[in-house]
Amino acid sequence: MTDRHHAVDSAVASTADDIAEMRTRGAATIADAAAGALATQAKRSEATTEAAFRTELRAAAKTLYETRPTAVSLPNALRYVLRGMEGATVAELRASTIDQAEAFQRELAQAQSKLGTVGSNRLRDGDVVMTHCHSTDALSCVEAALEDGKEIEAIVKETRPRKQGHITARQLREWGVPVTLVVDNAARRYLDRADHVLVGADSIAADGSVINKIGTSGLAVNARERGVPVMVAAQTIKLHPDTMTGHTVEIEMRAESEIVSDDERADIDDEYTDDGLVVENPAFDVTPPRYVDAIVTERGQYPPESIVTLMRELFGETTSEPWEP
C-alpha cells in the first residue's frame, strides 16, 4: 500500500467499493455518496498540517473517482467539494470541506425536485411513459406530475443485464402508478402505447449527445420512427465539461459475468485457450442529439443542441482533474 492509500479513511474506501460494485448506483446517488465520503474523510482526518489534510482529501477524491468512468456527476461532485476546501488551519479546512459537501448534497436534492417540476409540465393527465433503467431524475418528473393530480401510466423496460427496471417498477408501484414491465426487446412493440420516452442520463456531451444506460440509443431511434418524443431528465451535474474541449466520454465496460456464468460460457465454448469467444458488456451508449426532443434540467428544458450554452455558463471553458488545485 502506498502512503496515499494509507491516508484514505476506511469509510471512503468502502463507499468507493460500493460504487464500483454498484451497490450504490445511479449518477445522482453516486454523486451524493461521493460528497458524503469526502465529508467523512474531513471529519475523521488525523492530519496535523494543512498540507497533509489537503493531500488526504485529494487522495480520497482520487479513490472515489477511479470507481466508475462514465457518470460525470462523480467528478463534478468531487470538484465542487474540493473547490470549497478553504482555510489556513486544519480546523478551518475541515469545517469548510464539511460545509461544502453538505451544501452540495442539499443543492443536489433541490435541483432534482426543481427538475421534476419542469419535467412534469411536459406530462399530461393520462399519459403513458416508457422508461429505461432506473433514474431518480426521470422519476422525479413522474412524482411531480402525480403530485399535480395527473394520472400517469408506465411501460418499464427490464434493462438487461442488471434489471434496474425492477427498481423503477417498484418505485412506481409504491406511488400507485400502473406498470407494465416488458423485456428490452419488446420496447418497439410497446412504443405504440407510449406518449413519451422518459430516461435519465449519466453524462451529457457538449453537442447534446446523451450518454445513458446501454439500450437508450436504440430506444430513442425507435421512438423517433414511431413519433414518440424522447425526454431526458438530467440535472446540470450531468453536464460533462471536458467535452467542450474535444474530450469524449469513456464508456464503462463491465464484467462478462453480468451476462454469462462460467457454466454458460463453457456450454457455448469450452476452449478457454483461444480468443474465439469474446463477451462484451458495455454499460452505456451514446444517443445523438437528433433523437432527443428535450433535456430537462433544474434550469429549465433545453433542446439538446443548445445545452452547450448552459454548460459554458456553469463550468467555464477549462477543467482540471477534481483533485488538482
Ligand SMILES: O=P(O)(O)OC[C@H]1O[C@H](OP(=O)(O)O)[C@H](O)[C@@H]1O
Ligand atoms: O442520476 P439518476 O437519474 O438517478 O440516474 C442516471 C443514470 O444512472 C444509471 O446508471 P447505473 O445504473 O449507475 O449504471 C442509469 O443509466 C440512469 O439513467
